[in-house]
Amino acid sequence: MFSPENEKKIDEYISHYPVKRSAILPALHIAQIEHGYVTDEDVQYLARRLDMRVNEVEEVVTFYSMYSRKPMGEYKLQVCRTISCHIAGCDKITEHISDKLGIKVNETTPDGKFTLQEVECLGYCDLAPVLQVNFDYHEQITPERTDEIIEKLK
Amino acid sequence: MELVKITINGQEFEAPKGELLIEAAEMAGIYLPRFCHYRGLTAQASCRLCVVRVDNPKIPKLQTACTMPVSDGMIVTTDSEEIETVRASMIEFLLSNHPVDCPVCDRAGECELQDQTYGFGEDAIRSQYKDKETQLERQISPFIYNDPQRCVVCKRCTRVCEEWMDEFAITTINRGSHTYIGSYNGWVECSDCGNCVDVCPTGTLLHVPYKYVARPWDLKQTPTICNFCSDGCSMLAGSRSEKLVRSVARDGRGRTAGGINPDFLCALGRYTIDAVHHEDRIDRPMIRRGEHLVPTTWDDALSYIAKRLGEVKAQHGGNSIGVISAARLLNEDQFTLKKFAAEVLETKNADFYHDEDEIDLASFFKNGSPTIATQKHIQSADTILLIGSDPNEENPLTAFSVRWAVRRKSARLLMVNSVASRLERQAEIAVRVRPGSENALIAALLDENLTNEAADVMGTLAENLKAVRQIVLESEKVVVVFGDELRGAALEALPLLESVLATPDPEAAAAARKAYLDAQQRLAQSTQSTAKPAINENPYSNITPQPTLEVGDEPVRSATKFSYLPLMRYSNSLGAFQMGMDALQTDGMIAQAMLVGGGQAIKALYIAGEDVVGKAEEPKGMKHLLSRLDFLVVQDMFMTQTARQAHVILPTTSFAESQGTQTNNGSQVQLVRRAIPPVGQARPDWMITASIAKMMGKDFGYQGAVKNAFKAIAETVPGYGGLTHNRLANEGAILVEMPSVDVSQLNRKDVMDRLNAEIARVNRHAIVNLGELRDKAGSRLHKRYPLITRYSNILPLHPTNGKEELAKVVMFPA
Numbered sequence: 001m002f003s004p005e006n007e008k009k010i011d012e013y014i015s016h017y018p019v020k021r022s023a024i025l026p027a028l029h030i031a032q033i034e035h036g037y038v039t040d041e042d043v044q045y046l047a048r049r050l051d052m053r054v055n056e057v058e059e060v061v062t063f064y065s066m067y068s069r070k071p072m073g074e075y076k077l078q079v080c081r082t083i084s085c086h087i088a089g090c091d092k093i094t095e096h097i098s099d100k101l102g103i104k105v106n107e108t109t110p111d112g113k114f115t116l117q118e119v120e121c122l123g124y125c126d127l128a129p130v131l132q133v134n135f136d137y138h139e140q141i142t143p144e145r146t147d148e149i150i151e152k153l154k
Numbered sequence: 155m156e157l158v159k160i161t162i163n164g165q166e167f168e169a170p171k172g173e174l175l176i177e178a179a180e181m182a183g184i185y186l187p188r189f190c191h192y193r194g195l196t197a198q199a200s201c202r203l204c205v206v207r208v209d210n211p212k213i214p215k216l217q218t219a220c221t222m223p224v225s226d227g228m229i230v231t232t233d234s235e236e237i238e239t240v241r242a243s244m245i246e247f248l249l250s251n252h253p254v255d256c257p258v259c260d261r262a263g264e265c266e267l268q269d270q271t272y273g274f275g276e277d278a279i280r281s282q283y284k285d286k287e288t289q290l291e292r293q294i295s296p297f298i299y300n301d302p303q304r305c306v307v308c309k310r311c312t313r314v315c316e317e318w319m320d321e322f323a324i325t326t327i328n329r330g331s332h333t334y335i336g337s338y339n340g341w342v343e344c345s346d347c348g349n350c351v352d353v354c355p356t357g358t359l360l361h362v363p364y365k366y367v368a369r370p371w372d373l374k375q376t377p378t379i380c381n382f383c384s385d386g387c388s389m390l391a392g393s394r395s396e397k398l399v400r401s402v403a404r405d406g407r408g409r410t411a412g413g414i415n416p417d418f419l420c421a422l423g424r425y426t427i428d429a430v431h432h433e434d435r436i437d438r439p440m441i442r443r444g445e446h447l448v449p450t451t452w453d454d455a456l457s458y459i460a461k462r463l464g465e466v467k468a469q470h471g472g473n474s475i476g477v478i479s480a481a482r483l484l485n486e487d488q489f490t491l492k493k494f495a496a497e498v499l500e501t502k503n504a505d506f507y508h509d510e511d512e513i514d515l516a517s518f519f520k521n522g523s524p525t526i527a528t529q530k531h532i533q534s535a536d537t538i539l540l541i542g543s544d545p546n547e548e549n550p551l552t553a554f555s556v557r558w559a560v561r562r563k564s565a566r567l568l569m570v571n572s573v574a575s576r577l578e579r580q581a582e583i584a585v586r587v588r589p590g591s592e593n594a595l596i597a598a599l600l601d602e603n604l605t606n607e608a609a610d611v612m613g614t615l616a617e618n619l620k621a622v623r624q625i626v627l628e629s630e631k632v633v634v635v636f637g638d639e640l641r642g643a644a645l646e647a648l649p650l651l652e653s654v655l656a657t658p659d660p661e662a663a664a665a666a667r668k669a670y671l672d673a674q675q676r677l678a679q680s681t682q683s684t685a686k687p688a689i690n691e692n693p694y695s696n697i698t699p700q701p702t703l704e705v706g707d708e709p710v711r712s713a714t715k716f717s718y719l720p721l722m723r724y725s726n727s728l729g730a731f732q733m734g735m736d737a738l739q740t741d742g743m744i745a746q747a748m749l750v751g752g753g754q755a756i757k758a759l760y761i762a763g764e765d766v767v768g769k770a771e772e773p774k775g776m777k778h779l780l781s782r783l784d785f786l787v788v789q790d791m792f793m794t795q796t797a798r799q800a801h802v803i804l805p806t807t808s809f810a811e812s813q814g815t816q817t818n819n820g821s822q823v824q825l826v827r828r829a830i831p832p833v834g835q836a837r838p839d840w841m842i843t844a845s846i847a848k849m850m851g852k853d854f855g856y857q858g859a860v861k862n863a864f865k866a867i868a869e870t871v872p873g874y875g876g877l878t879h880n881r882l883a884n885e886g887a888i889l890v891e892m893p894s895v896d897v898s899q900l901n902r903k904d905v906m907d908r909l910n911a912e913i914a915r916v917n918r919h920a921i922v923n924l925g926e927l928r929d930k931a932g933s934r935l936h937k938r939y940p941l942i943t944r945y946s947n948i949l950p951l952h953p954t955n956g957k958e959e960l961a962k963v964v965m966f967p968a
Contacts, residue, residue: 043338054338055325062327 264406388413437834543637
């Protein structure tokens with residue numbers, strides 16, 4: 001199902017917990033990294049592998065916003081929309097990216113490069129507004145800096 | 155029960171210690187609003203409607219009454235302005251995401267959201283979510299319709315699915331205001347119990363067959379007893395315009411039938427009621443003219459039967475006539491048939507139809523009745539020994555009780571079975587054995603020296619049997635639940651367990667129990683990655699007092715160490731047996747022998763309610779046997795294959811159209827009430843039989859009233875003395891005491907010899923089934939109840955492989 005290294009990683013995670021099912025969160029991350037999103041097959045496979053019901057896996061996947069059950073772009077542009085960023089004008093950033101890439105929130109560009117998302121607090125309130133691109137944070141973002149970031153990734 | 159004093163709103167009340175505040179307040183007459191709290195489910199505390207203020211400096215915030223156990227001297231306020239404001243705003247939040255489409259919602263009228271809003275909410279909503287949850291309504295199973303917009307996310311349905319049914323078929327998807335009830339692929343694969351729909355406080359989950367059929371206030375709801383398996387659940391039969399439209403364990407207003415099943419019902423009780431109005435119902439008597447069956451009047455049909463039966467009796471003697479009843483017929487029907495056979499036909503051939511898959515009642519009751527267990531006994535047992543059968547499929551209420559005992563009361567479940575069962579998930583020891591070798595377990599329990607041989611016969615390890623024996627030995631109260639697999643001498647030997655496996659030392663038993671609970675706790679807390687998940691999902695039950703299934707319940711423990719629950723196949727098998735519709739008691743021919751003897755020893759048959767052709771392994775052969783009879787009377791609800799062979803067909807009422815009593819596997823009599831008038835010209839079985847008897851010159855004195863038939867039962871049948879329909883209506887299920895077993899009469903050596911002989915006959919080449927549970931719930935259901943499910947429009951449409959074969963739902967607008 002996964003590459004041998006990732007399978008090994010899952011085994012490693014399982015060994016960290018008293019019961020197998022506790023390894024579901026890291027396992028889902030591995031699935032997402034490997035396939036870009038959590039596929040139907042991933043849900044079924046992990047349910048079997050971790051002694052869970054498919055419904056329980058589905059519940060976890062849909063509960064956490066960092067997992068996706070739909071294909072995602074190569075780069076996830078996640079704009080924080082919680083209160084500090086909101087006051088600092090995150091709406092403008094979202095709008096700017098939306099106009100620039102021609103996609104709405106939760107949509108992916110036709111070339112499969114970018115996905116635009118609004119997320120809740122990323123914990124960088126002192127440096128609001130903040131944009132997360134995959135695992136990198138960009139603080140005190142402005143429309144101009146957004147352009148730079150996107151151009152670099154293109 | 156230990157009581158504590160609590161003060162609610164300045165008034166002092168007494169409440170059972172450890173009871174939840176929300177229930178204690180309700181007992182005191184103070185209703186606290188709630189969505190997520192539900193008796194019998196674990197605490198959720200997500201709706202925050204039941205908040206109260208507890209007068210204690212250590213608890214500065216409002217508390218949820220559904221999670222707070224009462225303690226002595228507790229002072230509680232439930233109706234201050236502060237609390238009212240909080241409740242009103244909680245409801246306002248819920249309504250801000252609710253479509254308020256009550257005029258087209260089936261739940262309107264018995265909707266808890268309506269009631270709570272009316273009682274505790276404000277009359278206006280100030281806000282609406284910008285991005286309202288827009289999951290569209292859809293059907294998610296053949297029986298469940300889901301409209302996520304109406305959901306208040308109380309999670310009662312998912313908890314019912316997990317805790318009561320152990321299905322995990324529905325779950326919550328997403329989070330926050332986007333949460334909705336769904337499943338992995340949007341389709342629910344389950345045993346279709348429908349309990350999730352019953353507990354839903356809003357119109358989110360709805361019964362598909364009941365969709366747009368009636369408004370709750372138009373329904374006439376009659377508490378009655380389910381007619382399918384032998385557990386005997388109570389249900390509310392809802393009828394509209396004299397048509398049965400739904401059956402529920404509990405309606406939206408919290409009304410229940412108040413039976414032995416706390417708000418529990420399975421697919422059979424809930425979704426086969428449409429068979430009552432099936433087009434194949436026979437609506438008038440019919441008589442054979444050559445090849446054809448032509449409609450006739452009751453008078454003609456009955457006098458013809460009286461004449462013909464009289465002729466056969468005069469010509470060949472009474473014993474040439476056989477009477478066969480279906481085990482689902484009510485006590486009054488069985489009793490009247492037996493009386494008719496014995497006093498009018500003067501035949502000893504009267505038997506209720508049963509196959510090998512019925513419990514061997516004759517052996518079980520041979521030396522008197524062992525202590526019979528009821529559902530309550532299971533729910534408060536220390537150890538449950540399940541031998542054979544799969545209650546999860548065949549007696550769902552028993553499975554529910556077992557699960558409850560294990561999950562909430564830390565009971566130990568031991569299973570010895572030849573088929574896969576989902577209950578194995580709850581078992582401490584689950585031993586799979588060769589089909590037909592279950593008897594050997596009784597031998598191993600009775601005689602330790604036989605363990606090795608028994609293990610060999612059963613195709614399992616001796617250690618497994620030793621472990622089972624050891625746990626049974628050290629337990630204080632053991633409920634033995636068994637299926638048809640135990641037969642003959644093994645059943646006769648059961649009463650011997652009491653002395654052989656008596657707990658050597660009560661203190662040791664208590665110590666063993668404590669050791670088990672501690673071990674469970676350690677297992678739950680352990681950090682060893684090799685540990686398997688705890689069987690008992692509430693390992694702290696020896697610390698925290700657990701609320702009982704129903705408020706004020708006391709544990710029900712038998713006087714003896716062992717009590718037994720035979721899982722009979724049909725709703726009234728035990729009743730039929732007690733009424734004497736059992737040929738072995740009169741040394742007559744059993745039903746199978748009567749059928750085989752058709753045309754030879756038996757010249758005429760009177761078959762009440764049984765489709766012997768449909769149930770036969772070779773229907774053609776059975777048809778031929780029936781065709782050799784001089785005279786065949788069939789009284790049935792449906793035009794079955796058997797009925798087509800008859801000389802006279804009499805239409806009978808279904809359980810919903812007649813009043814009577816029914817005895818379940820726990821030997822409890824319950825009252826079956828009439829929910830709708832008879833369909834067509836149908837008449838109750840007891841009335842038909844009594845009419846024929848009258849025409850043949852014997853008046854049973856019923857005067858057309860079922861109460862008089864039951865009076866006759868109370869006068870003659872042991873254990874039924876003093877019972878009346880009125881008493882049953884008022885008191886619910888009443889235990890019938892049968893003469894208890896006299897172990898001293900039991901010839902131990904003889905029984906053991908026969909048991910050993912039986913074990914020697916077991917086919918040792920049979921393969922032990924170690925496979926997973928493969929059959930889908932519905933398919934086994936059909937095999938089990940072919941007649942009923944065949945006549946139900948809904949159940950046979952159960953999809954076997956996914957969405958394609960979706961049952962057709964009449965949608966509005968069409």
